[in-house]
Amino acid sequence: MDNLPLFLLQTVLFPEGRLPLRIFETRYMDMAKACLRDNSPFGVCAIREGAEVGAPATPHDVGTLARIGDWEMPQLGLLQVIAHGERRFRILERRVEPSGLQRARVELLAPEADAPVPPSCVLCSRLLERVIDQQPDVLPGPHRLDSCAWVGARLAELLPLPLHAKQELLELADPVTRLERLNALLRSGARAES
Template identity: 50%
Template sequence: MTSLASLPLFPLQTVLFPQGRLALKVFEARYMDMVSACLRTSGTFGICLIAAGSEVGEAAVPHAVGTEARIVTADATTAGVLDIVVAGERRFRLHDHSVGKGQLLEGEVEWLAPLAHQPVPEAQDNLIPLLRKIVADQGDRVAEPHRFDDAEWVGARYAEVLPIQSLAKQKLLELDDVVSRLEIIQQYLDQRGLLDTRPA
């Protein structure tokens, strides 16, 4: 029998990937309370792409696969607003969810197994130079260690920055085949003339 864990949920119009970083402005009471509780207990919450609804007001309907978020920094620089940066940790699958106090979603989640390390295949080697430039431009917004030899890490970092619809990012998050993810990204970039296709 699958063991489920309880996790507060923060549905958003964006996708968080494992080992990624995401800056958020928190101002609704339900999320201020959730973040405060996480800071007190070193707890985490889940970020899911919204399937129906909106980020504010009534609880939204989340997509089933999301990512656990751990708060890295929190600053109250503006009255009534908390600026936080979160780190993406484990992926999870949502089995059920309920609406609790103040319209905060509470999920019953199954942790998905970590994806095994795979080197970037030779056929996708031309993804690396462009990603190195992107990471350099992003600076400390991309957390170290930088794993340019890891197919999952490379695919996730690309998926975060590509100007594609959130639903497409969600599909990339859900993929367990990290090489297929690289092939999709490579095709997207190649069609736009963004990759060096000259032989090494």
Template identity: 45%
Template sequence: MPKLLEIPIFPLRTVLYPGGVLPLRIFEARYVDMTKHCIGEDEPFGVCLILEGSEVGAPAVPANLGCTARIVEWDVPSPGLFSLQTRGEQPFKVRERFSTPSGLIRALVQLEDAPPAELLPARFRFLRDLLEDIIGKIGVQHFPDPLHLSDAAWVAYRLAEVLPLPAEARLELLVQREPAAMLALIEQQVRGRSK
């Protein structure tokens, strides 16, 4: 039976994937309260791509897909400001969504299984090589440790985080559960951009 969970939602202009690293600076009161609660209770929050609106101000309209995020490190450089390191955990689908009086979005979500670890097929070796090249250029510190360059889903997710993909492709990758299909989606985007 699918696992349902009620969590706060943080709409952003990015898509978080399982295993992904997402640094955040939290300063809006509703998200400061959310952060304190998540740290105190060791609970996750959800990250969803913004479809309409902005990251600050009135509640944005988030996608109905997202990924849970766990706070792994935090600091308070000044009062009312949190610097967070978060890690993506599990994809989810939003079943119900509502806003609190503070403007925080909460949702009842159905947790999905992350794709299984599968050996990267030989035909996608060039994508692994591309990722290795990118890691060498921008630095290993921008990627989750340890590196899993032989894991098909891990390679697809990490490429999706650094390549300039359209929002629809990023969301499609989050829905996909077959690692080879995930790599095929990345391949289509890479080859389409090189024409």
């Protein structure tokens, strides 16, 4: 892809994830309108340096394609959307337009080869199942609690991890490795609380 608009944030979006966005900056409002009009994706990238508003920030190299699902404009100058994560990509080259919007030439990364949740990581599935039972609006279905990629991505989105840790998890190509790292974090946290 040669001309992907980038939305730089202090968060990480994983494939199959949902990300609510409140868009008010002109550069992103114009981008969202074009994406809605053309049914085209944009890239969500975590910020490596800089801030979400103002001068253009520097993104991490790996991000996630997103498409706008639901949207509404509750007031003039404010667009609320739900972005749906698709595939991961790597930035090869980027440029900043006069408006401050960044565009990039990206390579799409291979889809993750999914696997069942290994028995050693069943704690992760159980935790996610409890979250879904107690707060069903947090993760609307369909739920794939037997999928290593799905469980790992959803936990990485929900757990209060530092941005750099979430970015490292996004960059992992193997969903089993991602889930094993999350499982180790959960187990070490449980031991610390005991």
